[in-house]
Amino acid sequence: MPQRVQGSRSSPLRIGMIGGGTVGGGVYEILMGNSGNGGHQLPHLRRPCVISKICVKDLSKPRSFHLDSEVSSLVTDVNSILNDDSIELIIEVMGGTELAKTVVLEALKRGKAVITANKSLIAEHMSEIEKTLATNPKSQFAYEAAVCGGIPIVQVLQSCYAGDVIHQVMGVCNGTINYMLGKMEQGMPYEQALTEARDLGFLLEGDTTNLVEGYDVRAKIAILAKLAFGVTVSPVKSIPCRGITELSSIDFEYAKLLHCTIKLLGTAGRMSRFAQYDGALSVYVSPVMIPNDHLLASTRGNNNCVAVNSGNIGLCTYSGPGEGRFPAANSVVADIVRVANSSMTSRPAASGAFPLQSTISLDFDFTRAWYIRIPFMDSIGIIRTVGELAEDNDVSIHSILQNPILDRMEADFCLTTEECKMSQVKALCDDLEQQDFVRGPPLFLPLLWEHP
Amino acid sequence: MPQRVQGSRSSPLRIGMIGGGTVGGGVYEILMGNSGNGGHQLPHLRRPCVISKICVKDLSKPRSFHLDSEVSSLVTDVNSILNDDSIELIIEVMGGTELAKTVVLEALKRGKAVITANKSLIAEHMSEIEKTLATNPKSQFAYEAAVCGGIPIVQVLQSCYAGDVIHQVMGVCNGTINYMLGKMEQGMPYEQALTEARDLGFLLEGDTTNLVEGYDVRAKIAILAKLAFGVTVSPVKSIPCRGITELSSIDFEYAKLLHCTIKLLGTAGRMSRFAQYDGALSVYVSPVMIPNDHLLASTRGNNNCVAVNSGNIGLCTYSGPGEGRFPAANSVVADIVRVANSSMTSRPAASGAFPLQSTISLDFDFTRAWYIRIPFMDSIGIIRTVGELAEDNDVSIHSILQNPILDRMEADFCLTTEECKMSQVKALCDDLEQQDFVRGPPLFLPLLWEHP
Numbered sequence: 001m002p003q004r005v006q007g008s009r010s011s012p013l014r015i016g017m018i019g020g021g022t023v024g025g026g027v028y029e030i031l032m033g034n035s036g037n038g039g040h041q042l043p044h045l046r047r048p049c050v051i052s053k054i055c056v057k058d059l060s061k062p063r064s065f066h067l068d069s070e071v072s073s074l075v076t077d078v079n080s081i082l083n084d085d086s087i088e089l090i091i092e093v094m095g096g097t098e099l100a101k102t103v104v105l106e107a108l109k110r111g112k113a114v115i116t117a118n119k120s121l122i123a124e125h126m127s128e129i130e131k132t133l134a135t136n137p138k139s140q141f142a143y144e145a146a147v148c149g150g151i152p153i154v155q156v157l158q159s160c161y162a163g164d165v166i167h168q169v170m171g172v173c174n175g176t177i178n179y180m181l182g183k184m185e186q187g188m189p190y191e192q193a194l195t196e197a198r199d200l201g202f203l204l205e206g207d208t209t210n211l212v213e214g215y216d217v218r219a220k221i222a223i224l225a226k227l228a229f230g231v232t233v234s235p236v237k238s239i240p241c242r243g244i245t246e247l248s249s250i251d252f253e254y255a256k257l258l259h260c261t262i263k264l265l266g267t268a269g270r271m272s273r274f275a276q277y278d279g280a281l282s283v284y285v286s287p288v289m290i291p292n293d294h295l296l297a298s299t300r301g302n303n304n305c306v307a308v309n310s311g312n313i314g315l316c317t318y319s320g321p322g323e324g325r326f327p328a329a330n331s332v333v334a335d336i337v338r339v340a341n342s343s344m345t346s347r348p349a350a351s352g353a354f355p356l357q358s359t360i361s362l363d364f365d366f367t368r369a370w371y372i373r374i375p376f377m378d379s380i381g382i383i384r385t386v387g388e389l390a391e392d393n394d395v396s397i398h399s400i401l402q403n404p405i406l407d408r409m410e411a412d413f414c415l416t417t418e419e420c421k422m423s424q425v426k427a428l429c430d431d432l433e434q435q436d437f438v439r440g441p442p443l444f445l446p447l448l449w450e451h452p
Numbered sequence: 453m454p455q456r457v458q459g460s461r462s463s464p465l466r467i468g469m470i471g472g473g474t475v476g477g478g479v480y481e482i483l484m485g486n487s488g489n490g491g492h493q494l495p496h497l498r499r500p501c502v503i504s505k506i507c508v509k510d511l512s513k514p515r516s517f518h519l520d521s522e523v524s525s526l527v528t529d530v531n532s533i534l535n536d537d538s539i540e541l542i543i544e545v546m547g548g549t550e551l552a553k554t555v556v557l558e559a560l561k562r563g564k565a566v567i568t569a570n571k572s573l574i575a576e577h578m579s580e581i582e583k584t585l586a587t588n589p590k591s592q593f594a595y596e597a598a599v600c601g602g603i604p605i606v607q608v609l610q611s612c613y614a615g616d617v618i619h620q621v622m623g624v625c626n627g628t629i630n631y632m633l634g635k636m637e638q639g640m641p642y643e644q645a646l647t648e649a650r651d652l653g654f655l656l657e658g659d660t661t662n663l664v665e666g667y668d669v670r671a672k673i674a675i676l677a678k679l680a681f682g683v684t685v686s687p688v689k690s691i692p693c694r695g696i697t698e699l700s701s702i703d704f705e706y707a708k709l710l711h712c713t714i715k716l717l718g719t720a721g722r723m724s725r726f727a728q729y730d731g732a733l734s735v736y737v738s739p740v741m742i743p744n745d746h747l748l749a750s751t752r753g754n755n756n757c758v759a760v761n762s763g764n765i766g767l768c769t770y771s772g773p774g775e776g777r778f779p780a781a782n783s784v785v786a787d788i789v790r791v792a793n794s795s796m797t798s799r800p801a802a803s804g805a806f807p808l809q810s811t812i813s814l815d816f817d818f819t820r821a822w823y824i825r826i827p828f829m830d831s832i833g834i835i836r837t838v839g840e841l842a843e844d845n846d847v848s849i850h851s852i853l854q855n856p857i858l859d860r861m862e863a864d865f866c867l868t869t870e871e872c873k874m875s876q877v878k879a880l881c882d883d884l885e886q887q888d889f890v891r892g893p894p895l896f897l898p899l900l901w902e903h904p
Contacts, residue, residue, distance in 0.1 A: 030615045030764065043682075044614040144612075150765040152612035160596075160604035162496040163482045163785030230495075295771060298750040312482065312782035313602040316772030319747060320765060330764035333615030 026329025150327030221266025478781025602779030673718025
């Protein structure tokens with residue numbers, strides 16, 4: 001590989017990769033010119049790169065890539081990489097937050113550059129990583145692959161909004177979930193959509209709970225919040241998070257009625273007063289009713305899409321494959337080139353985030369228009385009661401929708417509300433649940449009506 | 453301004469701006485913290501910046517921005533900026549290709565950094581600019597604002613595809629045209645859409661011909677082709693270019709019939725053989741029939757959208773406001789921060805393009821499926837004649853569409869074809885035009901059917 005790179009006389013950048021799985025294999029193939037890039041020789045690279053060591057758990061395990069043993073050797077002890085002074089860059093693609101954290105911090109302390117695709121690690125430990133970076137000026141840290149693999153959203157947030165102020169970041173950040181919601185919108189039951197996603201191999205990346213409960217998206221929006229607003233949300237699990245398990249086909253029917261589609265969104269946005277987005281920051285994960293003409297609504301299949309709303313530009317969206325071996329690996333390689341060319345845009349602030357943390361407070365009790373679906377048994381006086389309870393909670397009802405009732409004992413109707421706080425709509429739903437005519441907990445979802 | 457920037461002890465980066473119009477004023481306001489960024493102090497900036505001189509034609513002309521005379525002075529002679537050794541960075545926002553070219557090349561020769569928003573200049577003279585850069589290692593060149601103002605497509609192509617190979621770049625690159633097409637799709641006649649765009653101030657940026665004939669998009673796709681493929685198309689006017697003047701309401705009716713929308717696209721893509729995009733490069737500008745479920749189809753109003761198809765990632769789209777004072781100015785400011793932080797990703801290759809030029813040939817006779825609209829007078833034997841002519845030109849017809857005929861003497865029907873070369877479809881249209889039943893030159897547009 002080194003000798004393949006033209007026009008460079010400098011010594012090769014020696015890389016140690018920890019993890020030899022899907023993404024790691026993809027990185028190796030791209031660097032060796034065996035990927036979809038068709039043997040492309042990284043012409044942007046100003047210094048030859050070589051992955052000299054790859055640390056894996058099991059040497060005997062078959063690999064998804066062809067190892068060039070003249071260039072690279074497999075090892076099982078991370079220390080043989082950490083202690084190798086000839087290795088300037090470490091790529092962490094093993095996942096997890098225990099060993100990964102130790103390795104990343106240790107590598108930074110030794111002044112090495114670190115590239116990781118580990119969203120959980122960054123979401124939970126970015127502050128510690130930044131402290132370590134600050135005290136080790138030679139070290140570098142990059143993580144383009146950690147959020148929306150194929151979309152260069154980290155680079156974009158780090159370097160393209162330097163003169164701007166971001167109001168809101170919203171993302172369809174999990175392709176598997178988006179695929180499932182697309183199927184459910186077409187009438188497929190949740191369980192079947194899940195099975196189909198598993199059969200298609202979309203569920204490789206981890207356990208199902210992490211996915212369907214929205215925890216994966218929660219980690220990603222925590223990282224985007226840090227990049228866009230410089231705010232660390234800690235612990236990450238404090239972020240209000242609703243997955244897709246409570247959604248039913250009825251919600252998709254009402255979505256059609258409202259000319260909306262349902263997407264699982266990670267959202268980080270500042271409260272706006274008089275169109276000044278200078279209020280507290282709210283961060284949350286929830287299925288959202290999105291008008292069909294919103295740019296996010298056209299995110300199809302297992303694509304990802306991140307929408308950034310800012311003062312100077314307005315609304316921009318960045319869309320593409322979020323997962324997959326080569327999209328993610330491609331982002332790692334882009335980071336490798338940045339490190340090799342030392343054109344990192346994110347130093348000195350590792351995250352590249354605006355250092356506004358001290359000036360922005362967090363408030364998870366965010367304001368939105370809401371969709372509420374209420375499972376009920378038909379009876380007299382329901383509308384009056386709903387009206388009274390809404391009034392009690394100072395919630396202004398925008399519309400009451402009722403599909404033709406097929407079974408009077410087992411029906412659902414839905415409300416849409418004007419903008420109010422989550423705590424208000426939650427209180428209203430709690431009150432509703434106490435009523436005799438209500439069969440179970442109502443479901444409330446934000447309505448994306450104020451951002452065209 | 454300088455003292456506002458925190459944590460930097462270095463001397464301020466002195467900037468000379470040439471042009472004090474819409475974009476220039478926006479840049480000044482952002483740097484002075486008077487823009488939509490709400491007084492935001494460019495925390496990414498590691499070195500204070502000050503626009504010390506602004507060169508304008510007419511000192512007495514009122515300005516769209518508040519000039520801080522303590523910091524900046526207006527001048528009328530570019531040489532007072534070029535000859536000022538204290539000025540390290542020149543921002544060229546005057547437009548035009550005569551004086552602008554002289555100024556840019558002269559500045560680079562003196563080792564200054566240059567940032568420009570001048571798409572015509574880059575499209576026509578990038579080779580010369582690159583030569584000058586190569587011989588003046590201290591110089592830098594950036595032009596994020598030149599293509600799709602609010603979308604960081606230049607930065608993305610320069611730094612995010614380093615490990616990838618791009619197959620095709622397609623762009624809705626002119627917001628005004630996209631706005632007009634949106635109105636025409638709703639039934640508004642061309643002339644009225646043009647008037648409305650003018651009334652809304654969308655036509656500020658130049659003369660109408662340049663816009664509606666697609667020359668503006670032609671310059672932009674030439675730049676994108678250079679970035680994505682390293683290929684310089686010279687002269688730019690050799691690029692096949694069809695504007696929107698020939699479109700009629702009938703085309704939009706047939707578009708609906710085909711579940712398509714019509715967008716003016718700049719396209720640069722490599723011919724594919726057996727899914728290997730390793731053929732010649734075709735570059736062209738034309739209205740295109742785009743399936744409604746294609747990501748480009750949801751580009752609404754005066755937004756821009758660029759779709760990049762690559763080997764590792766697949767299809768990514770970047771969408772947002774293409775024009776406007778602050779979107780464009782924001783891109784200039786992002787470049788300023790890159791220069792000030794010397795984190796330019798585009799050195800040594802000024803364009804940041806893959807140096808593949810020698811290996812990619814140009815072929816404007818591109819292959820596509822086609823839509824052909826034929827103005828005709830109803831008579832006997834038309835279908836047979838059309839079939840014969842299609843056969844003669846080796847064009848395989850996919851469908852023949854005919855809306856209900858209101859006037860037998862003045863009707864239109866349309867054909868869709870399988871993939872064939874532009875020269876074939878053009879020859880077919882020439883033959884058709886010779887027929888007695890054809891009232892005038894048929895219109896042919898590419899059909900975007902092969903890229904989901």
